[in-house]
Amino acid sequence: MNEPAPDDDLAPIFDLRDRTSQRREDEDLDTDRLLGRLGDALPSPPRILRVAIVVLAVVQLALVLPWLVDTDPFGLLDSSSGSHLTRDGSLGLVVAVVSLLTAWRPRWALPCFIIGSLALIAQAVAGLFDDSIAGTGASEFVHLPSIVLTCLVGLAAVPLAALGPDRRRTRR
Numbered sequence: 001m002n003e004p005a006p007d008d009d010l011a012p013i014f015d016l017r018d019r020t021s022q023r024r025e026d027e028d029l030d031t032d033r034l035l036g037r038l039g040d041a042l043p044s045p046p047r048i049l050r051v052a053i054v055v056l057a058v059v060q061l062a063l064v065l066p067w068l069v070d071t072d073p074f075g076l077l078d079s080s081s082g083s084h085l086t087r088d089g090s091l092g093l094v095v096a097v098v099s100l101l102t103a104w105r106p107r108w109a110l111p112c113f114i115i116g117s118l119a120l121i122a123q124a125v126a127g128l129f130d131d132s133i134a135g136t137g138a139s140e141f142v143h144l145p146s147i148v149l150t151c152l153v154g155l156a157a158v159p160l161a162a163l164g165p166d167r168r169r170t171r172r
Contacts, residue, residue, distance in 0.1 A: 009123045045156040053152050057099040060145045064092035087126055088143070094119040095146040102153045109157035116150040 066073050068090030070082040098112035098119075123143065 045106050045109070048102065049152065049156055051107070053099050053103040053156065056145055056152065057096045057103070057151050059082055060092055060096040060099070060149060063142060063145065064089040064096065068093065072110050084130065088123065091119045091123045091126075092143070092146050095149050099149045102156050106156055109153055113150065113154040113157050116146075118154055120150055121145060 036060055063074070067085040072085060094117045098116045102109045102112045122147070127140075
């Protein structure tokens with residue numbers, strides 16, 4: 001009675017698993033190649049746009065970081081309350097961070113644009129419910145960098161060059 005050894009019964013199963021894992025590795029390599037080619041085909045925003053975003057985001061950070069701790073070293077928000085400064089500082093920080101993220105990884109520009117736009121909308125809605133004592137007007141121009149940054153991030157989300165595989169710069 002020639003019964004196969006228990007190991008012989010399992011050999012086809014293990015062999016199948018080896019083939020399946022090999023196939024998955026091949027598919028992963030194909031996927032990596034395809035994504036690499038797709039990344040090469042997507043144009044990157046112009047370098048000057050990325051530099052402008054970084055410079056303006058750093059200015060924005062210099063403006064809003066002190067507001068988070070209820071100080072206004074530049075005297076830009078006159079007699080604003082601590083809650084007003086903190087709110088404007090946190091929303092300005094959101095815009096600055098998503099802008100820096102866009103400059104670093106341009107392919108994230110669209111989600112960053114949406115987040116920055118939501119922060120601006122939240123700031124505008126909160127401004128409607130501010131105390132009437134806190135004057136609006138000239139002091140609200142400090143929010144101009146946030147608006148410009150969000151527009152630049154939106155511009156970075158739009159392909160400014162023709163699509164094609166012969167692009168040298170890639171999105172990261």
